[in-house]
Amino acid sequence: MIPYTYSxxxxxxxxxxxxxxxxxSRFKFGDDLIARSFGKDLADGFIKYYLADNLIIDQIVVISSPYSFIPTATFAMKNYFVSQLNRWLVENGGLSVQETKVHRTVTYKEDYGELSAEERLTLIGNDSFHIDKEFLVGKTLLFLDDIKITGSHERMILKMAKAYGLSNEMHMLYFAELVNKSIHPNVENFLNYHQIKSIFDLEEIIDSGNFCFNTRIVKYILNTASSSFTIFLERRNTDFINQLYDLSLGNGYHTIEAYSKNLHLIKDYIKNNNYKLI
Structure with missing residues (x-):
């Protein structure tokens, strides 16, 4: 099983x-307007360099990068990729795409983009991916991710496919790919944090009217020093704070010691705010 890869x-x-x-950088921290641009560009590129000459007549299933409860930044990009792809497919006699999810079981505090190839493989090797095999029978699978650096995520997807006995035609699609292996994998963090240097740099994105939560921004907020976090929290509205708390619990971040102090601050804020309302 050798998948077609496009970046x-x-x-x-x-x-x-x-x-x-x-x-x-803004995309990785929840700027939905840029996610739209990236998703449409990726769809147009895939159409131009593959689909235009190799129309897929089978049912296509689009699958975003694995997540537990909170989607990754790729999920936002995926939404616009699907919209753009559907328009082209329908105009050219294809079927509208379906979607499904790869479930993952492990959540971790480590910043993946900072790690070497070996460290990435060790960390992600402790994870396990799961998918609905029966739903995929006879369909062509498009796995989306924002960036390919060392290929460890792709290896985990292929390991999952082998474990489930999937024989589907598979495509691995990326917005970007590191092709020069002499460049250290931590170039990913250079990109991730290119515009975000502190928690207060998030405010423009959050207040832009084009913001969507993802795992990275939630972990970043929870991992911020409590002195800065408290100021940040005071500037946020109640809906944002409640959503941040609910997403954190849903992803099991309350079980990670490094996040516990800020989560307690959020919990206290919500309790106090509810008391004021009463």
Whole structure:
């Protein structure tokens, strides 16, 4: 089982990525407007370089990067990828795509983008991925991710596919891929944090009217020093704080010691606010 791999941008140096690093950074921290641009561009690229000459007549299933409860940034990109792809498929006699999810069981505090190839494989090797095999029978699978650095996530997807005995046609699609292996994998963190240097840099994105939560921003907020976190919390509205708390619990972050202090601050804020309302 050898999947077809496509990446829109090939990273072979650290001076010209082919896309704006500030935009990528904002995308990773919940800027839905940029997620729209990335998703549409990825769909257009895949259509141009593959589908235009190889129309898939089978049912296509689009699958975003694995997550537990809180979606990753890729999920937002996936929404716009699907919209753009559906328009082209329907106009060209294809079927509208379906979607499903790869479930993952392990959540961790470590910043994946900072790790070496070996460290990434060790960390993700403790995880396990699960998918609805029966739903996929006879369908072509498009696995989406925002960036391919060392290929460890892809290996885990292929390991899952082998374990489930999947024989489907598979495509691995990426917004960007590191093709120059002499560049350290932590270039991913260079991109992730290109515009986000502190928790207060998030405020423009959150207040933009085009914000969506994802795992990265929730973990980043919870991992912030409590002194800065308290100021940040005071500037947020009640809906944001409640959603942040509920997402944190849903992803099991209350079981991670490093997040416990800030989660207690959120819990106290919610209790006090509810008391004031009463």
């Amino acid at each position: 829109l941008h090939k990273i072979d140096n650290t001076t010209d990525f082919g896309f704006d690093p500030d935009h990528y």
